[in-house]
Amino acid sequence: MALSERERRILEEIEDELRRDDPELAERVTRLGEREEDRRPVFTRWWFIALAVLVTVALLVLAVASA
Numbered sequence: 001m002a003l004s005e006r007e008r009r010i011l012e013e014i015e016d017e018l019r020r021d022d023p024e025l026a027e028r029v030t031r032l033g034e035r036e037e038d039r040r041p042v043f044t045r046w047w048f049i050a051l052a053v054l055v056t057v058a059l060l061v062l063a064v065a066s067a
Contacts, residue, residue, distance in 0.1 A: 003011065019026045 015026070018029075
């Protein structure tokens, strides 16, 4: 759901106040958000690798059980 113009202005005011009141915290929050976005592709890649290994093991177990 998109923010209304009023809600965007309020959010910008909150962000500006945070930058003025505690610039170090504002910078840490900004960097934290960037790192979270950077982790998603790595997590997704490892998820698919784990899924592929699981499927391979399951197929091997089925092949051995039916032999």
